[in-house]
Amino acid sequence: MDLNYTKEEQAFRDEVHSFVRDNLPKDIAGKVLHHKRLVKDDWERWQKILYKKGWVAPNWPKEYGGCAWSPIQQHIFDEECGYLGAPRVMPFGLVMVAPVIQHFGSKWQKEYYLPRILSSEDWWAQGYSEPGSGSDLASLKTKAVRQGDHYVVDGQKTWTTLGQYANMIFCLVRTDSTVKKQEGISFLLVDMKLPGVTVRPIITLDEEHEVNEVFFDNVKVPAENLVGEEGKGWTYAKFLLGHERTGIARVGESKRELEQLKAIAAKQLRNGKPLMEDPRFRDRVTGVEVELMALEITLLRVLSSRTKPGPEASILKIKGTDVQQALTELTMEAMGPYALPFRPEARDAGWHGEPVGPEYAASAAAVYFNYRKTSIYGGSNEIQRNIIAQMVLGL
Amino acid sequence: MDFIFSEEQQQLRDSIQKFISKEYGFEARKAIIASKQGFSDKVWAQFADMGLLGVAFDEAHGGFGGSSVDTMLVMREFGRGMVVEPYLSTVVLGGSLIDLGGSEAQKQAILSEVAQGKLLLAAALGEPNSRYELNCVETSAKRDGAGYVLNGHKAVVLHGESADKLVVSARTAGAMRDTKGISLFLVDKKAAGVAVQGYRTIDGMRAAEIRFANVKVGADAVLGEVDAALPLLERAADFAVSALCAEAVGAMEALNAATFEYLKTRQQFGRPIGSFQALQHRAVDMMIHCEQSHSLALLASIKVQSEDPNERKRTVSAAKIQIGRSGRAIGEEAIQLHGGMGVSNELAAGHYAKRLAMINATLGDVEHHAERFAGAA
Ligand SMILES: Cc1cc2nc3c(=O)[nH]c(=O)nc-3n(C[C@H](O)[C@H](O)[C@H](O)COP(=O)(O)OP(=O)(O)OC[C@H]3O[C@@H](n4cnc5c(N)ncnc54)[C@H](O)[C@@H]3O)c2cc1C
Numbered sequence: 202m203d204l205n206y207t208k209e210e211q212a213f214r215d216e217v218h219s220f221v222r223d224n225l226p227k228d229i230a231g232k233v234l235h236h237k238r239l240v241k242d243d244w245e246r247w248q249k250i251l252y253k254k255g256w257v258a259p260n261w262p263k264e265y266g267g268c269a270w271s272p273i274q275q276h277i278f279d280e281e282c283g284y285l286g287a288p289r290v291m292p293f294g295l296v297m298v299a300p301v302i303q304h305f306g307s308k309w310q311k312e313y314y315l316p317r318i319l320s321s322e323d324w325w326a327q328g329y330s331e332p333g334s335g336s337d338l339a340s341l342k343t344k345a346v347r348q349g350d351h352y353v354v355d356g357q358k359t360w361t362t363l364g365q366y367a368n369m370i371f372c373l374v375r376t377d378s379t380v381k382k383q384e385g386i387s388f389l390l391v392d393m394k395l396p397g398v399t400v401r402p403i404i405t406l407d408e409e410h411e412v413n414e415v416f417f418d419n420v421k422v423p424a425e426n427l428v429g430e431e432g433k434g435w436t437y438a439k440f441l442l443g444h445e446r447t448g449i450a451r452v453g454e455s456k457r458e459l460e461q462l463k464a465i466a467a468k469q470l471r472n473g474k475p476l477m478e479d480p481r482f483r484d485r486v487t488g489v490e491v492e493l494m495a496l497e498i499t500l501l502r503v504l505s506s507r508t509k510p511g512p513e514a515s516i517l518k519i520k521g522t523d524v525q526q527a528l529t530e531l532t533m534e535a536m537g538p539y540a541l542p543f544r545p546e547a548r549d550a551g552w553h554g555e556p557v558g559p560e561y562a563a564s565a566a567a568v569y570f571n572y573r574k575t576s577i578y579g580g581s582n583e584i585q586r587n588i589i590a591q592m593v594l595g596l
Numbered sequence: 597m598d599f600i601f602s603e604e605q606q607q608l609r610d611s612i613q614k615f616i617s618k619e620y621g622f623e624a625r626k627a628i629i630a631s632k633q634g635f636s637d638k639v640w641a642q643f644a645d646m647g648l649l650g651v652a653f654d655e656a657h658g659g660f661g662g663s664s665v666d667t668m669l670v671m672r673e674f675g676r677g678m679v680v681e682p683y684l685s686t687v688v689l690g691g692s693l694i695d696l697g698g699s700e701a702q703k704q705a706i707l708s709e710v711a712q713g714k715l716l717l718a719a720a721l722g723e724p725n726s727r728y729e730l731n732c733v734e735t736s737a738k739r740d741g742a743g744y745v746l747n748g749h750k751a752v753v754l755h756g757e758s759a760d761k762l763v764v765s766a767r768t769a770g771a772m773r774d775t776k777g778i779s780l781f782l783v784d785k786k787a788a789g790v791a792v793q794g795y796r797t798i799d800g801m802r803a804a805e806i807r808f809a810n811v812k813v814g815a816d817a818v819l820g821e822v823d824a825a826l827p828l829l830e831r832a833a834d835f836a837v838s839a840l841c842a843e844a845v846g847a848m849e850a851l852n853a854a855t856f857e858y859l860k861t862r863q864q865f866g867r868p869i870g871s872f873q874a875l876q877h878r879a880v881d882m883m884i885h886c887e888q889s890h891s892l893a894l895l896a897s898i899k900v901q902s903e904d905p906n907e908r909k910r911t912v913s914a915a916k917i918q919i920g921r922s923g924r925a926i927g928e929e930a931i932q933l934h935g936g937m938g939v940s941n942e943l944a945a946g947h948y949a950k951r952l953a954m955i956n957a958t959l960g961d962v963e964h965h966a967e968r969f970a971g972a973a
Pocket residue numbers: 326327328329330332333334335336337359360361362412574577578579580581582583584587862864865869872874875932933934935936937939
């Protein structure tokens with residue numbers, strides 16, 4: 202047993218670190234590190250820089266222009282990027298739909314969509330959840346009816362992350378309602394510019410526009426946009442889950458937030474002394490730091506295992522989000538009364554108004570409320586626990 | 597022991613409940629928050645008519661001669677309705693500072709105006725470096741002939757922008773953290789040298805940074821004893837904390853009710869999600885959190901009147917610790933059990949969670965009161 206990274210992995214980390222340090226635009230890093238508002242261009246710029254370097258698709262095979270990195274390498278890459286304040290590469294195209302197209306897509310889907318995903322020409326959204334189908338995804342109702350060389354799509358998706366930027370959406374749709382619910386689902390690639398597609402914002406607790414409702418009213422989608430076979434959508438969706446494992450623990454990002462929390466707590470005063478020296482507060486920071494240390498090793502154990510990660514990888518989702526949420530909570534509490542002021546305008550990078558309290562206070566409570574989402578999306582933490590109980594513990 | 601409200605108290609409660617359900621629904625509240633001043637003059641006038649603005653003041657000062665229990669009762673209903681009007685700052689905190697520390701002339705001049713809804717107050721106590729310590733006062737008040745000159749910066753003054761008069765803590769002697777040497781001043785917000793930077797708070801209220809640059813006040817502006825205002829400040833702050841605890845209990849009750857209703861109606865996997873035992877136990881814990889909070893909020897509303905400052909501090913801090921912890925737990929669980937709907941700003945649930953989190957951050961969080969509790973043992 203050796204819990205150290207190999208020489209090659211160390212060298213790889215150094216290479217990633219210096220590339221990201223030297224090429225990540227300072228304005229973008231500044232936004233991420235200070236919780237300022239990101240706009241479409243920020244993600245696209247960073248993804249195009251990675252694309253030029255050949256690093257935008259760590260998980261893809263070489264034949265499609267990916268890096269084919271090992272899981273450990275992918276983790277090192279995620280960790281360095283997160284730590285240095287890179288925006289998260291938008292997963293919907295690169296991490297989610299691309300592997301499905303690679304495995305189950307037609308020749309033209311591969312030739313047409315994959316290069317556009319690599320180059321960030323298309324922005325993809327994930328169209329799974331519906332108002333009546335969240336945790337119980339297989340009950341989804343959005344219909345696609347085959348008519349000649351088209352599918353006619355009717356229904357509604359919801360909680361669509363950054364759907365306002367997207368021009369493409371991959372949807373689970375019901376093509377057969379006479380069979381078992383999982384077997385009547387198909388996987389459809391939909392151009393959001395088609396007539397009948399409407400996107401409406403949902404404003405979240407921090408008053409940000411990050412999620413949307415997407416309505417489909419008689420939308421004619423070319424049949425060639427069906428991935429694989431009709432009725433196999435559920436199988437493809439589950440295959441996709443296996444591709445979301447790395448990065449789900451967000452270790453790099455949490456390390457960065459932990460460091461920032463400590464820096465903030467060293468400046469904030471309690472009884473005239475730095476908050477970080479207050480035993481009550483310090484013990485809570487230690488508690489989260491210990492969890493994060495354990496999480497990192499748990500993640501590496503999963504990634505190093507010779508078999509594909511199984512349902513026990515749900516631990517990473519649960520603990521990863523616990524740690525992220527605990528960090529936002531402590532950061533908010535570190536502000537004391539300056540957690541109250543709510544100034545969304547101060548989160549615009551170009552804003553130069555008069556601050557209220559320390560600069561880092563402007564986003565603390567908003568981020569705390571925003572991060573409540575992490576234990577809800579991507580399969581809620583209750584659903585993750587159900588998975589472990591049933592599939593791992595055999596209960 | 598008697599945990600039953602009197603008939604008048606029940607009537608008071610019923611009238612507030614009726615008002616909120618009729619005129620202070622989620623949409624009405626949203627429009628009020630979006631308005632320029634962030635609260636409604638009309639609602640404020642109705643509160644005056646209902647007798648809420650003078651509920652705890654003496655009849656001699658235009659009040660209704662009620663007790664801290666009446667204040668608690670009002671705040672609990674305001675918690676349920678997430679009322680954003682400046683009741684805490686004007687009536688509870690500002691009002692009690694004057695009621696407890698003012699001269700007869702000051703009470704006559706101010707309390708009846710407050711009770712009639714004609715005068716708004718705000719207490720400017722915190723400072724950029726004071727966190728929750730009332731004794732940490734850098735703002736200075738220097739003698740100037742018969743009066744004083746004030747200089748300094750007061751932080752996160754609740755409803756500071758809309759207030760007509762400010763109660764300001766300032767140092768007349770000693771060093772920044774000394775318990776002696778603090779005095780209170782009544783300052784007209786329009787006085788020359790007062791600069792107000794107002795802003796929204798994340799829970800739908802308003803607050804302000806207020807800077808004082810050579811603000812002159814007369815000798816009659818002093819509230820209470822010169823150099824010795826800290827005990828008065830602490831007493832009024834404890835009264836406000838006990839009121840906040842009652843508000844939190846109201847918010848918890850409403851949030852729990854909304855969440856339990858959601859568990860019964862939201863269907864997944866062909867059944868109400870409330871049929872999943874994993875969620876049932878969480879709901880039960882939310883209910884227990886609320887009951888425990890209610891118990892200590894009741895105790896605080898009585899003991900806040902105690903003549904023994906240690907007993908008062910211990911009980912009020914205990915209640916604030918309990919509601920801080922329980923408010924956090926209930927707020928987070930309510931959002932989680934609502935799934936995606938919990939993070940939508942269109943649902944009341946998340947707004948209750950915001951208010952509960954900010955109540956913890958107001959007048960001392962769990963850690964502040966944990967230390968104070970231990971010190972008052
Ligand atoms: C910010 C955000 C971004 C999102 N982005 C996307 C996106 O881009 N694309 C997309 O398709 N979806 C997205 N989602 C949707 C997300 O996947 C769903 O919110 C999630 O699956 C939960 O579904 P729901 O909201 O309908 O909650 P429900 O399923 O109604 O759950 C409500 C509560 O019940 C619990 N529960 C449900 N079933 C069980 C059970 N069997 N046992 C125990 N507890 C249970 C849940 O854990 C939750 O606490 C996003 C959600 C959020 C909040």
